[in-house]
Amino acid sequence: MTTIMSLFEALSRLENNAPIILKKGEYRINNDSVAIEAGAKKGFIRKEKREHHEILEAIKKCQLSWKPRPDITEWKSKCESLTKKNKRLQMQLNEAWAREVLLAQRLNELEKILAKRSNIIDFPKR
Template identity: 30%
Template sequence: MSDILEEYFEALERLKSGKTVIMPKGARITNDCVSLEAGRKKGTIKKSRPIFAELIKAIDAAKEEESNPEDEIRVRLDAARAEVTRYRTLWEGALAREVSLLKQLWDERESWAKERAALAGGKVTPIFEGRANVVDQR
């Protein structure tokens, strides 16, 4: 294999591993990206040149192995949406519990107010009425 082809294959390996030198990380594997990563001009790898036949096969195989970044983004987005839904459900449950407790507290206050009004309404005679006057006189 010639030195030029070795440079192209090394560039392909760098693209596969994500440790690129020239191209940005996460660049898609294409003929043009491999040629640019190898330090050559865009379009130097052509199917019409028989010297590049093996390299083109390797690039095509790497393309198929490469996961589609859009699919990864979609999977992460779906996971984030599921997490948002989960936390929204937990939040709504917490709000429902709070409203339920407020309603219970309100009902208890109303019943206590009714009992207090019934006690203060004169139906109950205070036991220590005379003693209260004794304490006041001291």
């Protein structure tokens, strides 16, 4: 059973951006995230329960002062742009490989044509 103490510990971890269960930076501090971080199910913290009154007040205070770190959103946007750039470069690389194969085939064809028209005979290697 989840105790009130574990709920406060979970709230403290979320506030310090050091969660154990949730992913860093991918949460908002609310009743459900605190409950999940404490090891309980979503919806565990309820307004109707008298013993949850203190944790609900602490969560409200924390919600007013806590904001997600701006560097996390900055890194997410940077990651998305780098992912797009990676996909674009991968497509360019695939196109370059296709050109390379096409040119190698064409070179092979031209060498065969040249060999037929040439009067030079290759001696077998020893």
